[in-house]
Amino acid sequence: MTIAPFPAARFRRLRRSDALRRLTTETTLSTDDLIWPVFVREGQDAEDPIASMPGVTRRTIDRLLPQVEEAAQLGIPAVCLFPYIEPGLKTEACEAAWDPDNLSNRAIRAIKDAVPDIAVMTDVALDPYNANGHDGIVRDGEIVNDETVEALVRMTLAQAEAGADIIGPSDMMDGRIGAMRAALERDGHHGVSIMSYSAKYASAFYGPFRDAVGASGALKGDKKTYQMNPANSDEALRLVERDLTEGADMVMVKPGMPYLDICRRVKDSFGAPTFAYQVSGEYAMMAGAVERGWLDGDRVMLESLLAFKRAGCDGILTYFAPAAARILNG
Numbered sequence: 001m002t003i004a005p006f007p008a009a010r011f012r013r014l015r016r017s018d019a020l021r022r023l024t025t026e027t028t029l030s031t032d033d034l035i036w037p038v039f040v041r042e043g044q045d046a047e048d049p050i051a052s053m054p055g056v057t058r059r060t061i062d063r064l065l066p067q068v069e070e071a072a073q074l075g076i077p078a079v080c081l082f083p084y085i086e087p088g089l090k091t092e093a094c095e096a097a098w099d100p101d102n103l104s105n106r107a108i109r110a111i112k113d114a115v116p117d118i119a120v121m122t123d124v125a126l127d128p129y130n131a132n133g134h135d136g137i138v139r140d141g142e143i144v145n146d147e148t149v150e151a152l153v154r155m156t157l158a159q160a161e162a163g164a165d166i167i168g169p170s171d172m173m174d175g176r177i178g179a180m181r182a183a184l185e186r187d188g189h190h191g192v193s194i195m196s197y198s199a200k201y202a203s204a205f206y207g208p209f210r211d212a213v214g215a216s217g218a219l220k221g222d223k224k225t226y227q228m229n230p231a232n233s234d235e236a237l238r239l240v241e242r243d244l245t246e247g248a249d250m251v252m253v254k255p256g257m258p259y260l261d262i263c264r265r266v267k268d269s270f271g272a273p274t275f276a277y278q279v280s281g282e283y284a285m286m287a288g289a290v291e292r293g294w295l296d297g298d299r300v301m302l303e304s305l306l307a308f309k310r311a312g313c314d315g316i317l318t319y320f321a322p323a324a325a326r327i328l329n330g
């Protein structure tokens, strides 16, 4: 970078008017960058607010559809579905995860039927269906990898069959991307893409999400034997490389804001479509402070989302998606 000495260089020259600031903007945020995570529950004509995520609601499928329709009209390219599974359906074997008629698969079909143009992303992990709240099958206190991968492949195929556009493995088992890709190809789902949660950290920022999907009570222990150590960065690159080699179409870093350094390294190292998940705890921090009048809601929302783009992300999973789209669309 070449910089003239002062006063030949005065950085304030290009900041002095809105026109000049817009002209020299390096990064832009648009509705095209957003994926909206939504929570779905059983029943008819009902919804529950999620106390730890002000402004976020868990809805029955019939109540979710108009929201997804509105998201499509706003130009949001994709929604990501998370089901609230009734405690009675959670088992040690997690069979409900690959039931073709489970809540998540019914919701995929309903959305693809009612709003065909919006892309539907899914969550592939056993935790909503697991009696012990883990993302994998537990045997003698251990989360077993290879048996879990077999279950995740069954779950993936059921979601693809239901019409999912993007499969989102959030489980962090080893070898799952290759196994899923091979099964999808074998069964003719050539166009179904995979966004791998490649660098998913064992984070304290997921707390409100576990309230939203009813997993808080179920989880025994922690997820540190499969999710990443927050201290590690080189490992994230190795995981992303591994997942791309196994056939991931897109990769994700999660959580988002505390891990922007990882986003930047991933984008610079691989140039692959890179996403970040601005998770429930990040949302709750901002929404909670806004509720108290401590922060300006629109400004922190847009600044936080722009930061992901500046860090190299192609898009962001964010609970703010509709609110941000309304502003971004002017």
Ligand SMILES: NCC(=O)CCC(=O)O
Residues within 6 Å of the ligand: 123, 170, 205, 206, 207, 208, 209, 210, 278, 279, 280, 281
């Ligand atoms: N697979 C999704 C999560 O684990 C949590 C997301 C969040 O905290 O928003």
